Amino acid sequence: MTQPDPASEMPTETEVAEEPTSGVQADDLGEVGEIGDVEFEDDLTRARRDLTELTTDLQRLQAEYLNYKRRVERDRELVRENATYAALTPIVEVLDNIDRAREHGPLDDGFKAVAEQLERVVSGLGLARFGAVGDPFDPTVHEALSHIGEDPEVSVTTCKVIAKAGYKIGNRVVRAAQVLVVDPVVQPVVQPGEEPVVTEE
Numbered sequence: 001m002t003q004p005d006p007a008s009e010m011p012t013e014t015e016v017a018e019e020p021t022s023g024v025q026a027d028d029l030g031e032v033g034e035i036g037d038v039e040f041e042d043d044l045t046r047a048r049r050d051l052t053e054l055t056t057d058l059q060r061l062q063a064e065y066l067n068y069k070r071r072v073e074r075d076r077e078l079v080r081e082n083a084t085y086a087a088l089t090p091i092v093e094v095l096d097n098i099d100r101a102r103e104h105g106p107l108d109d110g111f112k113a114v115a116e117q118l119e120r121v122v123s124g125l126g127l128a129r130f131g132a133v134g135d136p137f138d139p140t141v142h143e144a145l146s147h148i149g150e151d152p153e154v155s156v157t158t159c160k161v162i163a164k165a166g167y168k169i170g171n172r173v174v175r176a177a178q179v180l181v182v183d184p185v186v187q188p189v190v191q192p193g194e195e196p197v198v199t200e201e
Contacts, residue, residue, distance in 0.1 A: 085169055088127045092167050092175055094118070095129075099165065131166040131177030135159045141166055143176040151182040158182055 098115045101107060107115060130141065137144060137157040145163055159179040166177030 081169065081172070084125055085172065085174065088122055088125060088167075088169065089174055091118070091122055091127075095122070095167075096164055126169045127174065128168045129165050130168060131159065131162050131164075131179065133159060133162060137179070137181050141168075141173055141176055142181075143178045144181050145178055146180050148180050148182055150185045152185045154182060154184050156184060 095118075098107075098118075101111070101115075106112075135142075135158070137159055142159060148160060151158065151160070158181060159177070160182045161180035162177060163180065164175070164178040167174040
C-alpha cells in the first residue's frame with residue numbers, strides 16, 4: 001500500500017493567502033473606533049445641551065419664586081396698611097375733639113392721661129399728624145377752606161390758620177389738613193418808560 005506523501009498535504013502559499021482570516025480586519029477596527037468616538041461626542045454634546053437647558057429652567061424657576069415671594073410680601077404689607085387705615089380713619093375725629101378741648105384750656109388730669117395715651121397708640125400704629133401755620137400750601141396734602149387776603153411777609157401761598165390738622169399713614173393721606181391761606185402781595189407790573197403808581201395810605 002502506498003503511504004501518502006506528507007508534503008502533498010501541506011497547503012500551498014496560494015491556498016494560505018486565499019484562506020480568510022477570522023475576526024475583524026484592521027480597517028474594520030479603525031472604523032469601529034471612529035464610530036465609537038462619534039457616538040461618544042454625540043452623547044457628550046447631548047449631555048451638555050441637557051445641562052444647559054436644566055440650568056436655564058432652574059434659573060427661571062428661581063426668578064419666578066423670588067418674584068412670587070416679593071409679590072406675596074407686597075400684598076401682605078398692602079393688606080396690613082389697608083387694615084390700619086380703615087381702623088384709624090374714624091379715630092381722626094376723636095383726635096379733632098381732643099384738639100378742640102385743648103383750645104378751650106388745659107385738659108383735666110384724667111382726660112389728659114387718656115388723650116395722651118390715645119395719641120401715643122395711634123402714633124405707634126403709624127398715624128402721623130401734619131399741618132402747621134407757616135407751611136407752604138400744598139394741594140396734595142392741604143384743603144384750602146378760604147383765602148384770607150395777602151401777606152407781604154410770604155413769597156408763596158401759605159397756611160395761615162389750621163382749622164383741622166391733617167393725618168398720614170406713611171405716604172398715604174388719611175385726611176388733608178384743612179387750612180386758611182394767605183397769598184403773597186402781587187407787585188404791579190411796570191412797563192418800560194412808565195413810572196410806578198404810588199398809592200396813598
